[in-house]
Amino acid sequence: MNNRYGTLASWVYNLDKPVGRSFGDVEYYQQRLGESEGPILEPAVGNGRILVPLLESGFSIEGFDASDEMLGYCQEECSKRNLSANVTRQTFEEFSYGKGFAAIIIPAGSFQLVTDTTSATAVLRRFYDHLVPGAKLIIDLDPIGSFLGPTGSVRRWTTEDGDLLTLTDHRVETDYVAQTTLAHLRYEHWRDGNLVKSELDLFKLRWWGVEEFLMALQRTGFVDVVVSGNYQHGRAPHKDDEIISFEARRPR
Ligand SMILES: C[S@@+](CC[C@H](N)C(=O)[O-])C[C@H]1O[C@@H](n2cnc3c(N)ncnc32)[C@H](O)[C@@H]1O
Known part of the structure; x- marks a missing residue:
């Protein structure tokens, strides 16, 4: 199985990118989610590097991940801080909730772990179906x-x-x-x-081309797609940017 994030991989991830480590993304998501009303979902939540600071800032955020080991670190970090961790073991391909979210966020290039194009298209559709009308999707992609x-x-x-x-x-x-x-x-x-x-x-x-991913979002039904480089919202990506963020909305 690919992209397993087993015992040692999760241990290394948690040492290398612990809760509290930001690449500019923690602040970016805090700012972009500022006006979201309602629950937020972080698929591939990992050790809670992003989820924990967002919970501490007062956001109502929950998550899922395919790796029990990564979820274990997330639960441990939450319990250390007396935060309740609403995280479950699910996958991009099959996750399901009986409610809609006000936002879905996928930082750290995690969407690129879905490597089959047909699956990626179905996952985007699953995100769309789990957003309430008017809600936003934010996905970070690593450049080619x-x-x-x-x-x-x-x-x-x-x-x-x-x-x-x-x-x-x-x-x-x-x-x-x-x-x-x-x-x-x-x-x-x-x-x-x-x-x-x-x-x-x-x-x-x-890897995805910038225009290719923008079109994939539009084909799924998303509107108002904004593509930004290096966490400068609305600034079109440059060739040397280290991260490219896509923000889009489900129509009202
Ligand atoms: C780069 S880490 C990101 C963790 C966290 N979101 C962050 O920003 O630090 C990627 C995560 O994706 C999870 N993952 C890999 N394949 C997955 C899948 N098919 N469905 C759900 N999660 C998956 C891994 O277990 C890992 O925790």
């Missing part, structure tokens, strides 16, 4: 350049117990027709020079 850069990096983190976690990233396939990359992410946990555990995550992502 970020998929095709150098590969083979090794990164490391030290745990609270002084153990070492390493991640070796090898891109093994680039499909220019399907617009996907497949990487082997090898996670290793080391103690006193001995390997405690290793894990291989087959990590597949899809």
Whole structure:
């Protein structure tokens, strides 16, 4: 299974991108959701990096994620702060709620984990169906350049117990027709020079062209699509931007 976010992957994510770490996105979402009235949904909520600060700012936000390990970190961060974590184990492809949301947000390029075009189209439709009329969808996408850069990096983190976690990233396939990359992410946990555990995550992502994604949103029925670069709302993306945000509304 691809994009599993297992035990070591989730541990590394939580060390590398803990609650409290912002790439400009926490402030951006706080600002863009300012006038939302009603519940907000964050699919692929992960460890709660975005959800927790939004809950602390008073937003009524809930989420789902495919990984039990990531949800475990999210629940732990919420309980440390006496926040009630309304998070469930569901997937992009099959999530379901018996109510509509005032906004759906997908930060951190997580939508690009849906790599099959037909599935991606169906997921956009599922988002649409879970929004009340007039509600907004905000999705961040990583630009194409970020998929095709150098590969083979090794990164490391030290745990609270002084153990070492390493991640070796090898891109093994680039499909220019399907617009996907497949990487082997090898996670290793080391103690006193001995390997405690290793894990291989087959990590597949899809890249989107800016116009292509805008048209996909419009084809789903979304209107008033605004595309922004580097969290400057309304500023059209530049070629060197590190993140591209799409904001659209379900018609009233
Ligand atoms: C990059 S993390 C984003 C976490 C969080 N939203 C943030 O901004 O830090 C991507 C998340 O997507 C989840 N994920 C991967 N495939 C998924 C799927 N098919 N359905 C739901 N969640 C999925 C992973 O478990 C992981 O927690």
